[in-house]
Amino acid sequence: MKTYKIYCAGSFIETDTPHQVINPYTREVFARTWLAGPEELEQAITSGKQAEKAMKALPSHKRHQILMEISEGIRYRRRDLAISLARQSGKPLKFALGEIDRAVQGFLIAAEESKRLPREYLSIDWTPKGEDMEGLVRPFPVGLIAGISPFNFPMNLAVHKIAPALASGNPIILKPARSTPLSVLELAEIIDQTDLPAGALSVLPMDREAGNQMVTDQRIRMLSFTGSPSVGWKMKQQAGKKKVALELGGNAGVVVSSSADIEDAVNKCIVGGFAYSGQVCIHAQRIYVQEEVFEEFTNRFIEKAKKLRKGDPLNDDTDISVLIDQHEANRVEQWVNEAVEQGARILTGGQKTGGYYEPTVLTGTKPEMKVCSLEIFGPVVTLEPFGNFSQAVDKVNNSNYGLQAGVFTNNLQEVNMAYEELEVGGVMINHVPTFRVDHMPYGGVKDSGFGREGIKYSIREMMEPKLLIKNKDF
């Protein structure tokens, strides 16, 4: 069985705590790694702090070179990385390949942005007091960063921590999810081959004690977390003086106006609703369709949902596979059943087979049902009709969350209203909320998050501007 040493302070090591990695489709242990405890974390922090100076001193051509080498390294190992990813996470191979491609992009963007850090050159002479003075603002790296990434994008959501950290000249300790730690360790192998200053990166699956300690340790200057809302908001409280970025979940809404291209809307909603069994922060969970086209949309949508191919994630043509573990499959089943008991109707799906839960479409739901109000994180979509566009906006906004929303329309007024009124971080016109490219600002409002990611935006968060004012004349 393959073993993966963890990457601590620039070395691949083993610890006293072995950790098994399970293939959720076969339910077999297929790899072994180790968990870091407080001792290894301490090493990682110490070496991270020591690396701050060398990281800060890297000229931009050097940062660029390192990040380009990583991007190319990932591209070179593309298929292997995708297979490993699929095996850990149960993510169908075609989506796993897409995720690896995004990691390639992520480091490419980081390489480019590392040369374009936001600088300002300011007039200071707006008052007589500042006459003959001028100012510069250059961002400096904030210092050692801790990143925490979830299971559902084992590679790409770690890339969204590591790439901007390195681009901004910061060391980073990355804690991957325990169920899917291998992709980032494979990434660490690639990074280890570059000229990155020693100790600037650690990738540590952690035991609980180390995990907690990392959140509170004051030597760490920033915490970037992607995961569940409850955990995230608590971390903000415990983080002390450090900066915090939270990318949490949601129950994203989609609005389909009667002016839209229905075929296009259906196709995209199928992907947004069922890709990776809905285990996606911006999963298209709640779809609102204008009455005039509700029946048409619904029929087509159900038809396509039924055609999704179930199977082994390692097959090239699998569309949908098992959930990450049995516990999750049970939870999804329970939420759907509860909804049905409260009056919802199942249009398709609703069956669980082991860890697999069918693509499921509900209608007749009420906003307070769990399938509507909480993050389902499963292959479940609610379909509801609406009358006028303004009502649809209200329905989407009737949520504690606000990550992204999708709006299918060809009506300019509706575009404007959607952008003005939807309480979310991003509005996608003629696309699902699930749309994301890696250089766009990404993040939620309300309970869905704090701050913005997206390589360029993370880089800004990971830097501290320093002002220089000087006399320009004598």
Add this chain to the structure above:
Amino acid sequence: MKTYKIYCAGSFIETDTPHQVINPYTREVFARTWLAGPEELEQAITSGKQAEKAMKALPSHKRHQILMEISEGIRYRRRDLAISLARQSGKPLKFALGEIDRAVQGFLIAAEESKRLPREYLSIDWTPKGEDMEGLVRPFPVGLIAGISPFNFPMNLAVHKIAPALASGNPIILKPARSTPLSVLELAEIIDQTDLPAGALSVLPMDREAGNQMVTDQRIRMLSFTGSPSVGWKMKQQAGKKKVALELGGNAGVVVSSSADIEDAVNKCIVGGFAYSGQVCIHAQRIYVQEEVFEEFTNRFIEKAKKLRKGDPLNDDTDISVLIDQHEANRVEQWVNEAVEQGARILTGGQKTGGYYEPTVLTGTKPEMKVCSLEIFGPVVTLEPFGNFSQAVDKVNNSNYGLQAGVFTNNLQEVNMAYEELEVGGVMINHVPTFRVDHMPYGGVKDSGFGREGIKYSIREMMEPKLLIKNKDF
């Protein structure tokens, strides 16, 4: 009779060439001023060159203060300035007041932008060669500027030369149109009260010789011209090493889609088509209406065109008055008659009374008729139907000009197509091409111009970036 001395090198002077100013409505001489000849131009150039240093040295709080005082000075004299403007130009008072308000805005924007000149702070270390170096780019004033402004916006188009020139730290010589020189001379009185360095502004109505000389003189570093295409493009050729900005004319098109709010479109097209008798660079000359709504649009448009109140520009409720002179009225009449001979039909208007030409709507025109292909600069509009949107875009593009275009639609696809395909400097959605606010980038493509105006954009044109590279470490 009131006399207006001209403003030469910081003094109000008389010359050997008196000049009469005529009220085009009454056809009476109502004021006297003087024309500058080569001698006065030489004085203005000499003092302008001397003022370059003092202008460059003004701290931004001082530039701001001067420009704010001008803005407030204009506001304070608002009504008097509007009456004077209306009297020179025949522009109805309500539009004259609007023009003065825009002048207030123009200097306000210039005041604000004078503190926000575009500066850059650059990483130089993108290659090993530039390691440990960094760069700054600050814009420096280009030097003495010549501005030439036309009769149709006697105040505001001069403001678009003077305000950015002062904001960018440049002296300027402004040559107003001979028919409407008084507004800028009144503005000079206001500016003369401020702390502007002596000799930094001259306002000189000129004889032909001085005018030509100003174009070719190499001490002048930039020429900013608003006027007719034929004159403008010739100046570009004669300008030698200096920079040139040309704001020329056009035969702006409007597209009204069946998805539009027709009432709104009609109302705006009435203003765009007939305000100041169409003597506007971005006059809505050619209106294309989708077949389904052509009749409705046409009926409403004609009805409103007929209701426009004709009269003395000094009356508060006059909508439309005489053209700038008899020659122009004759020319407009001739072009319309020629179109009719070639098959066009007059839906309303078509009559000339002295210098007044009725609001006129033509249909059945052909693209090669003068009323379509040239700039009519009169109260004449052509109305033609179109089938699909793409054809309307082609019709608008079938022109040597490309200043602005208006598109009334509520269809997102049409918005996108209009923006991608229309060959113009600006596309106005649900507005006429005549729309302009003073801080937006303004200017044409094809034969309509060269470069962009709009206070912030003019300021950039009037400055020369200078790079500083220095070592940042040792």
Add this chain to the structure above:
Amino acid sequence: MKTYKIYCAGSFIETDTPHQVINPYTREVFARTWLAGPEELEQAITSGKQAEKAMKALPSHKRHQILMEISEGIRYRRRDLAISLARQSGKPLKFALGEIDRAVQGFLIAAEESKRLPREYLSIDWTPKGEDMEGLVRPFPVGLIAGISPFNFPMNLAVHKIAPALASGNPIILKPARSTPLSVLELAEIIDQTDLPAGALSVLPMDREAGNQMVTDQRIRMLSFTGSPSVGWKMKQQAGKKKVALELGGNAGVVVSSSADIEDAVNKCIVGGFAYSGQVCIHAQRIYVQEEVFEEFTNRFIEKAKKLRKGDPLNDDTDISVLIDQHEANRVEQWVNEAVEQGARILTGGQKTGGYYEPTVLTGTKPEMKVCSLEIFGPVVTLEPFGNFSQAVDKVNNSNYGLQAGVFTNNLQEVNMAYEELEVGGVMINHVPTFRVDHMPYGGVKDSGFGREGIKYSIREMMEPKLLIKNKDF
């Protein structure tokens, strides 16, 4: 005796808790106001939440107009406001006038910046997935803000909360210091005359219970605090999901290189060291002078420190007056005495007379003494020699704080080293750390703060970017 009603939800009201305002120089109560309790806070929050919509909807010309009217209103009442400020705070009149002038500037800048909110227009097509799509990012107001301002700049540090809040379209509740609440209430009178939507501003001196409640209330979306580090960092922990900006204190360092203009350095250090008795966050507390010029600097500095005119803050020529209260004077005395016991020498000053503490210069100090390591917030300066420039940088950095630093030098290498190495938010070349203009980014690193202020920068913090992605072609 003059009474000042507090400004709650758009009305001037009294409460059950009267509050006396004392002139620290005469020690007399000279005015009365009231403290808000939980009930008034609830009203302010309720009306603030209701005003969110109206504030968001203000077009920029309206925001600009309101803010300009406030700026002009302050300018109009300049001298009265300064006298009131001086009377509450003991701040000598000439500095009080300067503070009012800065408030005029603050609202002017806010007016200008309200028209220039940071927007982005993004290419989305960096990958095939985003082909034919484009993105917009517009900032939206974050929602109701709570501002807490300290006693030492009773007007201007409140302006740094209120002006950016209004400019960014947010309602705000401002809690001034209890000892100096009147200036902001006077400001509220000015603001009350404008068209600001009802209930968008409350100015509430508060009792402890209301104060605590404001920090934790989740309807408030952002907390902007200026005050002491211990209070500030605790608030960050209690703030829940809201954004937090902290502007805390420091023990700012100054470095005087032998290449500097010593006379200039002395003059500026006198102001930076003793203005308002050092009760300034960026008070020049620790001055390090290169050995070659240490004696010369010290002699001149002491000479000038001795000449500072003590007296009633309301006298035009008073340079220095009493501290804010007796408790503070005692504390300063105690810290100095403790330093002397531990080996420091007093070069001038060291005497307390009632609430007045003399301008005091110490040498022979050690970094761990309170006068060095903590924020003295009194008219006390330490003067110490250094050998080479790099050592001086280390001395300044040997602190838990990092707000601003001043460096007097004419040596380019030293400028570079200072900017690269000093651990502060801002480095002032040939100026004291006390330098601040209101549009520059301002804020500290280490224990000195979290985030940046300065009108434009605060506005950014007070807004939430929302992304719109749309197809650009069809």
Add this chain to the structure above:
Amino acid sequence: MKTYKIYCAGSFIETDTPHQVINPYTREVFARTWLAGPEELEQAITSGKQAEKAMKALPSHKRHQILMEISEGIRYRRRDLAISLARQSGKPLKFALGEIDRAVQGFLIAAEESKRLPREYLSIDWTPKGEDMEGLVRPFPVGLIAGISPFNFPMNLAVHKIAPALASGNPIILKPARSTPLSVLELAEIIDQTDLPAGALSVLPMDREAGNQMVTDQRIRMLSFTGSPSVGWKMKQQAGKKKVALELGGNAGVVVSSSADIEDAVNKCIVGGFAYSGQVCIHAQRIYVQEEVFEEFTNRFIEKAKKLRKGDPLNDDTDISVLIDQHEANRVEQWVNEAVEQGARILTGGQKTGGYYEPTVLTGTKPEMKVCSLEIFGPVVTLEPFGNFSQAVDKVNNSNYGLQAGVFTNNLQEVNMAYEELEVGGVMINHVPTFRVDHMPYGGVKDSGFGREGIKYSIREMMEPKLLIKNKDF
């Protein structure tokens, strides 16, 4: 003998006019190519115009990919390209390799910038008139471009036309110098392998008739010329309505202050003065050294100048070789001799051997001598002392040219004065005027040029902003 077909409208072709390429060191014909005449130019223009649409339509990921492939293609053929370049131009191999590396960079930067075209998203509601409206500005390709590049950087100065043209979505016709046409033809081979739309690039060495025609043809929308001032300024006059960018020459000055690191200054001045025998637009021609260090600088400079290794450009260790042709060598000799006759002294050099002219240092020159006032374009440097820094600035400014200047100093006041007062496009602190990295803004003032190059800046020049204004609310 190797033959190089020319690249016309996407095909490698021969014409009726063969053209021989000479190795200036051996004086032998070593390759053959062809000259395009009016007929081939017509083909190139026609296909260029046709390619405008396809170029405009390329999504940014596609532009990025094409440009990255070109960059990598150049890197792959690095040594071969450098040898070919050295053979045509007589440029020593080490400099030729550096030039190829810059070409790699140029396309890399262009790839990156093609994704970051400058876009604006504007508030329009600064006045009531613009309420509820917003604006976008996207740059559109200007259309077919003509580039003319000189002999001295056969590859890199062509890259500065081609790379930004492609990055901005424009077709381009490139006319290389007749003496060094091969490098760009080799580049065309690389580009031909990519997915660039057919006919978007032509590389045509031209006969005189075609060359003239290209300047005046109105289908070409922009002319970007690098070459001699007299030719350039005349083109501006003949260019009609098209945009013009001129990168011309100069007689760049260097100032060495007594505060500078003399050794560093000498080393850099040797490179700036003699690299490629001074056949560089930003050749360090006039060196002014402060009196206190004049002797020291002069001695070291002469010593190093004497050590430069003369030889075959194809040898790895050759520092200096022949001029581009005999005519040039004769001209340089004549200018130096004329200077000596008028009183200048030769400190080293002054001898011609065939096409080789020795590294030559003159002193005792007068500003009006050709070696001072004109662009020498040869390995000749004048060394003169100065008293105070302000005088040195005047000496540098005493020129018709203003490209770049170098200033060696460690004095902050001198840095400020240099930046404020030097009349040039770029000031290099502690570096020679010869310093250039390919992403910096580059270009001259006075007679040295018109506009700015440097990939990002050229891209801006090659695009036309188009404004979209739309209502944002209904």
